[in-house]
Amino acid sequence: MLDPASERDEIADVLCVDGRIEAVGAELDGRGAEIFDAEGQWVAPGFVDLHCHLREPGQEYKEDIASGGRAAVAGGFTTVACMANTDPVNDDPATTDFILDRARNDSPARVYPVAAATKGLEGKVMTEMSALLNAGAVAFSDDGRTIMDSGVMRRVLEYSRLVDVPIIVHCEDRTLVGDGVLNEGAISTRLGLPGNPAIAEEVHVSRDIKLAELTGARLHVAHVSTAGGVEEVRRARERGISVTAEVTPHHLTLTDEAALGYDTSTKVAPPLRSAADVAACRAGLVDGSIDAIATDHAPHAQHEKEQQFTEAPHGMLGFETAAAVSLDLVRRAELSPLEWVRRLSLNPARILRRPGGSLVPGEPADVVVIDPEKRWVYDTAKGHSKSRNSPWAGQELTGRVTATFVEGKLVFHVDRGVLAP
Amino acid sequence: MKHRDLLGMEDLERADIERILETANHMREVGERDVKKVPTLRGRTVVNLFFEASTRTRASFEIAGKRLSADVVNFSPSSSSLKKSESILDTARTLDAMDPDCVIVRHSVAGVPKCIADVLSAPVINAGDGAHEHPTQALLDMLTVQQEKGRIDGLTVTIVGDIAHSRVARSNIYGFRRMGAEVRVAAPPTMIPADVETLGVKAYTSLREALEGADVVMALRIQNERLVGSWFPSVREYSATFGLDRARLRFAKDDAIVMHPGPVNRGVELSHELTDDRSSVILDQVRNGVAIRMAVLYLFAGRQRGRAAAEETRP
Numbered sequence A: 001m002l003d004p005a006s007e008r009d010e011i012a013d014v015l016c017v018d019g020r021i022e023a024v025g026a027e028l029d030g031r032g033a034e035i036f037d038a039e040g041q042w043v044a045p046g047f048v049d050l051h052c053h054l055r056e057p058g059q060e061y062k063e064d065i066a067s068g069g070r071a072a073v074a075g076g077f078t079t080v081a082c083m084a085n086t087d088p089v090n091d092d093p094a095t096t097d098f099i100l101d102r103a104r105n106d107s108p109a110r111v112y113p114v115a116a117a118t119k120g121l122e123g124k125v126m127t128e129m130s131a132l133l134n135a136g137a138v139a140f141s142d143d144g145r146t147i148m149d150s151g152v153m154r155r156v157l158e159y160s161r162l163v164d165v166p167i168i169v170h171c172e173d174r175t176l177v178g179d180g181v182l183n184e185g186a187i188s189t190r191l192g193l194p195g196n197p198a199i200a201e202e203v204h205v206s207r208d209i210k211l212a213e214l215t216g217a218r219l220h221v222a223h224v225s226t227a228g229g230v231e232e233v234r235r236a237r238e239r240g241i242s243v244t245a246e247v248t249p250h251h252l253t254l255t256d257e258a259a260l261g262y263d264t265s266t267k268v269a270p271p272l273r274s275a276a277d278v279a280a281c282r283a284g285l286v287d288g289s290i291d292a293i294a295t296d297h298a299p300h301a302q303h304e305k306e307q308q309f310t311e312a313p314h315g316m317l318g319f320e321t322a323a324a325v326s327l328d329l330v331r332r333a334e335l336s337p338l339e340w341v342r343r344l345s346l347n348p349a350r351i352l353r354r355p356g357g358s359l360v361p362g363e364p365a366d367v368v369v370i371d372p373e374k375r376w377v378y379d380t381a382k383g384h385s386k387s388r389n390s391p392w393a394g395q396e397l398t399g400r401v402t403a404t405f406v407e408g409k410l411v412f413h414v415d416r417g418v419l420a421p
Numbered sequence B: 001m002k003h004r005d006l007l008g009m010e011d012l013e014r015a016d017i018e019r020i021l022e023t024a025n026h027m028r029e030v031g032e033r034d035v036k037k038v039p040t041l042r043g044r045t046v047v048n049l050f051f052e053a054s055t056r057t058r059a060s061f062e063i064a065g066k067r068l069s070a071d072v073v074n075f076s077p078s079s080s081s082l083k084k085s086e087s088i089l090d091t092a093r094t095l096d097a098m099d100p101d102c103v104i105v106r107h108s109v110a111g112v113p114k115c116i117a118d119v120l121s122a123p124v125i126n127a128g129d130g131a132h133e134h135p136t137q138a139l140l141d142m143l144t145v146q147q148e149k150g151r152i153d154g155l156t157v158t159i160v161g162d163i164a165h166s167r168v169a170r171s172n173i174y175g176f177r178r179m180g181a182e183v184r185v186a187a188p189p190t191m192i193p194a195d196v197e198t199l200g201v202k203a204y205t206s207l208r209e210a211l212e213g214a215d216v217v218m219a220l221r222i223q224n225e226r227l228v229g230s231w232f233p234s235v236r237e238y239s240a241t242f243g244l245d246r247a248r249l250r251f252a253k254d255d256a257i258v259m260h261p262g263p264v265n266r267g268v269e270l271s272h273e274l275t276d277d278r279s280s281v282i283l284d285q286v287r288n289g290v291a292i293r294m295a296v297l298y299l300f301a302g303r304q305r306g307r308a309a310a311e312e313t314r315p
């Protein structure tokens, strides 16, 4: 049993009653209860994903809330926060409402909508944050449509103090990105593809941190990918600025060399970086400069990813591989199992100031069971997402989520598949 | 040949390059005959799959194919006519169903020939992909240098121009280095790609230093109008700083030769007088282009008789 909230790493039983954690301890009295035997495995609070794309409404051919929710629980995520770049954009309470309604009926995972920070993600007019918050939005973000206008960004951050939720930022200065499609460096030069320089992220993280300091808003830096970006966040936290950050499993484990065969499943924003950047991201996650692991699960249809590298859309699947891929940090003894769980569950829940991420009695009984040694082949055709864009497709991975419970209900079992709704 | 496809000079061993150059020397003799045709590839189908227009390269491959008696089919799907729902790979799969013996691919984006080769049964020849590679251009450049200098090993080759956006530069860097030459690149700093030294070259922003002691000077074409203004200030400024003329060529060795992949923007990359100077080998490059492409087709397309025949011979 691994519970970062109570700092417990021990052999124990977990008792759930009426969808909540009732008790945790050795040899609990389980009479009358349904028993799930997780002997030899890790039992942890369900993972909370701060960053994913569920594509509904509007792009259901890539993913919808039902398929995305199934993929989420198959990967151990009991709660996922979905970005606003749907069609229509989630920039008004009706759309937020629609997403929550769909989620209640179709998704085994809890869904938290992240609403747009500006209308239509256009970076001009801010959204009705308080109405969106009342409708159920948990944070605001224009994600990949980075707000380039510093004046607008300042007002967004300033106004967000009214609702006191995080503003999530995708930090890439679009003028420095230009038409870059992979990390600028030896690999982009070798492949003859336009490079996207690390400085595009670094200057933007720096700008947003300055604005967060000025406004006192809660800034959350999405998917940090560069050594410079990690360093900016680290220094800001040392200075007491309210900034949190996440990193994806792919930025923790893959370098731009993964693109050497022009495999478009490796095309993501921000791009896969150099080995030095990967090392810095890992170090940042370990020392706490980066709080959380978030997937940036971004499904795209096969015909879209089969375009030439410059045309193919950015993004890769994340839910079903996140645990196995990020366990690399545990295997290499950079993170203890407890600290690894903390970055996937408790820390992201705390950033959103929501319940979950904890096995303390009274918390929702969102639980994940992990077999850290299990070897398995990731077959995207048998995966739960509607899309298949993963660089790990067909590969053998180590470590697998074997069961997932949401509010005490078994929603995924490795042998039985997704069980609800 | 070690590989089924010719996707780039980066993949070729020295022995592969030597074999292609040697074969091209034989092919040149065919080009000097009265009847410039041999039956080597009779009954084979070679497809010119050009997504990006290029009259010169396409014509060169077409002539090469015809001199070897292959049936050459030109297939030029303009990128705009490709429906959004049809991917590049769909085009490749359609083509594969027609069972060609060799497919020559040109595309404005790096990597497309590789992706097409991954789904095709037939060998793929890269005829230029974005800023990645243009192997037959490098091979014909090397053949030209070999003829002029009698060797490649130990020479100093200076490539001048927009290295960042040039597939010709990359292919020549790999090829000449593999054959033992020293390669230098010279350009305004904005046109030298990131970490270029990882390709094994030395980068210069001083044309004079880059030319000192050079045996071969290769000027690249300034081709993309959209680069003017954002990558360098103007064509006039470029030619004033990196344009080659007789006076600047004096920094190189006395017997240095001048090359250009063509077509030359006279007065920009090369001065008028230098273009027509006896140090210029530009027309030899064009002539050698056909010989190199014949050699490449012979070595890659002639190897197996299509998929059907390959299956027949399988045990």
Ligand SMILES: [Zn+2]
Binding pocket: A143, A144, A170, A222, A223, A269, A270
């Ligand atoms: Zn993003």
